[in-house]
Amino acid sequence: MKASHxxxxxxxxxxxxxxxxxxxxxxxIGDLPGIRQRLDYLQWLGIDAIWLSPIFPSPMADFGYDVANYVDVDPMFGTLAELDQLVSEAHQRGMRVLLDLVPNHSSDEHPWFVAARSSRDNPYRDWYIWRDPAPDGGPPNNWLSHFGGPAWSLDPTTGQYYLHLFDPKQADLNWRNPAVRQAIxxxxxxxxxxxxxxxxxxxIWMLIKHPDLPDNPPDPQWKPGQPEQHRLLRRHDQHQPEVHAIIREMRMVADEYQDRVLIGEIYLPIDDLVAYYGENLDGVHLPFNFxxxxxxxxxxHAIRALVEHYERALPPGGWPNWVLGNHDQPRVxxxxxxxxxRLAQMLLLTLRGTPTLYYGDELGMEDVPIPSELVVDPQGIRTPGHGRDPERTPMQWDATPGAGFTTGTPWLPLAVDYPSRNVTRQQDDPQSMLALTHHLLELRRASAALNRGSYATVATSEPDLFAYLRQAGGEQVLVILNMGATPVTLDLSSVGPTGTIAASTGMQRTGHVTLDAVMLDAVEGLVIAIDED
Structure with a gap:
């Protein structure tokens, strides 16, 4: 059966x-040799593929998301040869390696932009988006940067504004130019x-902008005190219909090679998100579901409605995926x-589809308060209180100084709880978040039903319960999540008469259960393998 997936x-x-x-x-600062040192841990944990946030040469205005060379490795992280070695050793362990492609914008220090801003008639000028000032001398339209402030900066040499939907040092590429597409x-x-x-x-959903660059309308939901960059609806600077033709071209490039994958970062409602699979599943393989x-x-109730909506909206043959955290969002x-x-981790690893784990979430790492003088994220600098440094702090490996991450001074402060919340300690604790994650990953790998089986919601009379059935062949696995603050006893005999507890988020529970009286503690999840008739 696995060959079909x-x-x-x-x-x-x-x-x-x-x-x-x-x-x-x-x-x-973490690096590629460091990642290679931790491959054994990732293999033990049960990880199949690692995705590396950008490692390309960069001035690091946005920590690698401002690329100065798309075909090399920044010396901060290592060398091209060291990346090759990491890929080779990962492959030897049966693990895949994904890179983070940043095609919407380049660094203003990329040779393309350096040439483009040198004169209006430079051959690279049309690789970026330039416009004359408005009649009052200001920006060409009202578009706002995601990091705060206008999305335009004036280039004094040529007297035109260039577009940057993020930091001024991240100039947006002109994806309507075939030469840009070919270069990427x-x-x-x-x-x-x-x-x-x-x-x-x-x-990926921002690559194409409206050709006329009209003003964005105000967002009627915005209120004073909220981040200024959210006061407009992003009607014209993202999610344009022409983007799907670009994505099809990207997919054609990937399809030149055997069994490669494209995963698109897309923050859109479900009904818009699923369009990125492509009309004939010729878009990205996995439009990230955030x-x-x-x-x-x-x-x-909200999670059940979300899962059911997503399952209904998927195009025929489209494969689901789920995410709980990443480098841009507060930790789960x-x-x-x-x-x-813990309940969310069980949900992530038992729903139908491909799960993505963010480093440290297997430990229950939390956001780390960053003193204002140590803030380095450009979004946090330009919009105080809304930075992303807190969820990017160093991995907590052990209780030694530096948390086993470094022998030097870490680039961001360590969490104060690292002596107690770390890999070494949690590997020895069968009740830890790490032990739970490891067990769920083992269970998922061994179970065809969890790994690739069908999904069906199971009705319950309890409003705080979300239950669903995963099935493949004759194997059935029941997942029950009690999100309420009180224990419950359920009659789920409609699914089957008996089963065996395969995992619990609470105290370790094992053994046989009769499904006409399943007991769950407050905020507890169970995975139950249904006995075959």
């Missing part, structure tokens, strides 16, 4: 923020030829609390 459907993806995972040389596709081929298994593609990350109400344990984070 691609690896990216049955594997678990693990996001590594390279600056924060493992420092091998004591400079306080050639970069993709460079990495595919070196054995890279796929790309997570940054802000709806568990952005869900406003974390309760059984900080959003939900430790107990609910």
């Amino acid at each position: 691609h690896w990216w459907q049955t594997d678990v993806v693990y996001q590594i923020y390279p600056r924060s995972f493992q420092d091998s040389n004591g400079d306080g 596709y050639d970069a993709m081929r460079f990495w595919f030829a070196r054995g890279i298994d796929g790309f997570r593609i940054d802000v 709806n568990l990350v952005t869900l406003g109400e974390w309760n059984a 344990a900080s959003r939900l609390g430790q107990s609910m984070a």
Whole structure:
């Protein structure tokens, strides 16, 4: 049966923020040799594929998301040869390696932009988006940067504004120019030829802008005191219909190579998100589904409705995926609390589709308060209180100084709880978040029903309960999540008469259960293997 599924459907993806995972040389910044040192841990944990946030040469204005060369490695992280070695050793362990492609914008220090801003008639001028000032001398339209302030900066040399939907040092590329598209596709081929298994593609839904660059309308939901960059609806600077033709071209490049994957970063409602699979499943293989990350109400009703909506909206043959955290969002344990984070981990690893884990979430790592003088994230600098440094702090490996991450001074402060919340300690604790994650990953890999089976909601009379059935062949696995603050006893005999507890988020529970009286503690989840008749 597994032969009918691609690896990216049955594997678990693990996001590594390279600056924060493992420092091998004591400079306080994680690097490629450090990641290679931790491959055994990732293999033990049960990870099948690692996705590396950007490692390309960069001035680091946005920590690698401002690319100055798409076909090399920044010396801060290592060398091209060291990346090749990492890929080789990962492949030897049966693990895949994905890179983070950043095609919407380049660094203003990229040779393309340096040439483009040198004169209006330079051959690279049309590689970026330039416009004359408005009649009052200001920006060409009212578009706002995601980091705060106008999305335009005036270039004094040529007297025109250039577009940057993020930092001024991240100039937006003009994807209506075929030469730009060819250059990025050639970069993709460079990495595919070196054995890279796929790309997570940054802000893919923003690649094409409205050709006339009209003003964006105001957002009627915005209120004073909220971040200024949210006061407009992004009607014209993202999610344009022409983007799908671009994505089809990217897919054609990936399809030149065997069994590669494209994962698109897309923050859109479900009904818009699913369009990125493509009309004939010729878009990205996995449009990232962040709806568990952005869900406003974390309760059984809201999550059940979300899962059912997503399952209905998927195009025929489209494969689902789920995400709980990443480098741009507060950590799940900080959003939900430790107990609910355990329940969320069970949800992530038992729903139908490909799960993506963010480094450290297997420990229940929490956001780390960053003193204002130590803030380095450009979004946090330009919009105080809304930075992303807190969820990017170093991985907590052990209780030694530097948390086992570095022998030097870490680039961001360590969490105060690292002596007690770390890999070494949690590996020895059968009740830890790490032990739970490890067990769920083992269970998922061994179970065809969890790994690639069907999904069906199971009705219950309890409003705080979310239950669903995963099935493949004759194997059935029941997942029950009690998101309420009180214990419950359920009659789920409609699913089957008996079963065996395979996992619990609470105290270790094992053994046979009769499904006409299943007991769950408050904020507890169970995975039950249904006995065959």
